[in-house]
Amino acid sequence: MVQSREENGRLIISLSGEIDSSNAQEVETRIYEIRQQYPDDSIELDCDRLEYASSAGLRVLLRLIQQTDEVILTNVHSEMYEILDVTGFTEMTEVRRAYRVISVEGCELIGMGANGMVYRIDPDTIVKVYRNPDALPEIHRERELARLAFIAGVPTAIPYDVVRIAGGGYGTVFEKLTARSFAKLLAYDDKPLDEVVQMSIDLLKLIHSKVIRSDTLPDMKAVALDWADFLKDYLPAELHEKLHALIAAVPADEHLMHGDYHVKNIMYQNNEILLIDMDTLCHGHPVFELASIYNAYVGFGLIDPDCTMKFLGLSAETCYTFWRRSLELYLGTQDAAVIDSVEEKAMIIGLARIMRHQIRRDGMNREDGRKMIETCRSILAQLLPRTDSLVF
Amino acid sequence: MSNTVFEMNGTTLTVKPVGELNSMTTPDFEEELRTHLSGVSNLIVDFENVDYISSAGIRLFLGLNQTLKNRGAEMKLIHVSDPIMSIFDLIGFQDVVTVE
Amino acid sequence: MHSIVSDGTDTPSELLKHVRDAGITLFSLTDHDAVNGCAMIREILSENDPKLLNGTEFSCRDEHGKYHILGYNYDPDSKSIKDMVEAGHRYRMKKVRTRLDYIRDEYGFTFSEQDTQDLLAMSSPGKPHIANLMVRYGYAPSKETAICDYLNKAPVHSEYVRPEDAIQSILAGNGIPVLAHPAYGSGDELIVGSEMDQRLRRLIEYGLQGVEAFYSTFPPKLRKETLSFAEKYDLYVTAGSDYHGKNKFIPLGKTNLDKAAEIPGGMKRFLEAVDYS
The missing domain is CATH 3.30.750.24 (STAS domain)
Known part of the structure; x- marks a missing residue:
């Protein structure tokens, strides 16, 4: 008893x-x-x-x-x-x-990601199973973020419950979407690029209009300041100080950001656009969002033009066009000078992030890594001195 | 959703959708509903005949709730079945929308 | 804490000894509808003793429910407090007589003349005292059964002190009115969320100044909830064990105040208001 x-x-x-x-x-x-x-x-x-x-x-x-x-x-x-x-x-x-216990034995495997596998458990639901057996806190965090966003009106699949997987591990059950990613729409020419960009920016603006107060939502400014601090030993002192000062001067902002907003995470279903992968949700000034978008479409491909094809299934040219058109629509202008200036602000944050990412992944000891780090450093050396503010 | 029943009583509109509120059926239902909304200060959605609701359906009500609130009107959902209620519980829907 | 003056089991002097032994430096005796225990302790208090705050606890009721309202640091000579104690005592005695009549008529439970006299001579008799007698006479196996299965069934429609009157009398006596164990209502209810919010708003309108957020049997969730209301309405925060001697299994001085990360602002302001530093 x-x-x-x-x-x-x-x-x-x-x-x-x-x-x-x-x-x-x-x-x-x-x-x-x-x-x-x-x-x-x-x-x-x-x-x-x-x-x-x-x-x-x-x-x-x-x-x-x-x-x-x-x-x-x-x-x-x-x-x-x-x-x-x-x-x-x-x-x-x-x-x-x-926890409800479910079995994924015999279920259709419909996706595989960095963190785990996605199975379809019935016609209406999928389960995202995490590889790491100790991932429970992270699962709860991601599920809570998705729930908060859903309730705030951000279009995304319903995050149902956290479940225990028979045979080990945990997962989150989501509503199954019969959707195609924007990346696929573009790759198969199902929709003109302009229309896809327009839809993606409409959704982005919707996300940026929301405010969610929660301790689980990271502040992107604080995260970016950490990136800058990490680069202290890898950038000339005046560049590092400038980078730090620029980020520190970005005003605090409570508005929601997706954090990993690119065509593979935006889905299309019956004239409706939906988001997936909510684990990167955070809040902050939109320049931080633009920085991550820049990285997805342009930044990561700087020294490897095949990168966008491998990652998004789209050519570097398509991605660059997508990025520039996104800026036009987001900023509501076709004035190249304005667009260039915001692009530079996004590049500063984006490249600082890539540089840190490469160094942490032992890039200093690899040929391509050294090249990427050097590219980031030289672009930052050009941009930082002529930039007065990251805000637009 | 062609079987949806709309009943206007003063400024109270009671609407009774039938079947599934999913991404296929919700757009039509929404369009029809919106044509009835002018002058409504109290919207009651009767879920008695709703079998299933997807994110598209829930999003419609989240959006409607906000629209109505903005103009000082109210919305509530009634006769919600246990399976749908458990979905509402899971996502904390009642923190935002009135469900009886 | 409560003494034998109401439903505790310690005499005022025993209580003082226990307070000294427990190393408590500031305390208040809050007997139900009674103030004379405080006067008795004050008479035997010496210079190096812990500081005593005059206290009392009024049982109140209105259309919305029941409340226990604490009065702290009042002027013991104030007429308004004395009147309120007297009214509370009068209503209380009426209730005791109703209960005694009920168990006699309904179950045939009677007590000796002497025991009945002793009971009625107490300054604040209540259900626990009758229950103790019932156990002693073998009418009920335990105090809990006596109260739950017999005494609580008595239809008590007697008059009550209204919360606004209790609060006003405490204020008129220069005291601080504080809602006791807010999340438990008058003791064994559970009042949280919007219900607590509405209660507090009403009582604040009457002049309530504080809440007892630290209470011996509040789990962390109820403590936090009460503290958040204190912050929302800018109320004083107090701590109480509700020690009743052998009548409740609560150690003296257990208020869970030690579980707080820091002393809340509302409590600091309360301590300033009662000149304790």
């Missing part, structure tokens, strides 16, 4: 079966005996095998919650959760539902 174990220094008491007036006293006594052995007054109550608690059982839980510094109920199954919800327990302390 009552068992205990310790995990990472935390006391876990697991309850099983039914707790009612016939055994409530015994359960309570047993729990207090266990607690006496642990000075740290924080308990996880594992309810995975708890089937039912009558009012006498609930009183035991209530007293425990009221007399202990912190009690968290975990692995609570639906029926028990309902009881705890209507009786107010969920208001008093953290009550975590049990």
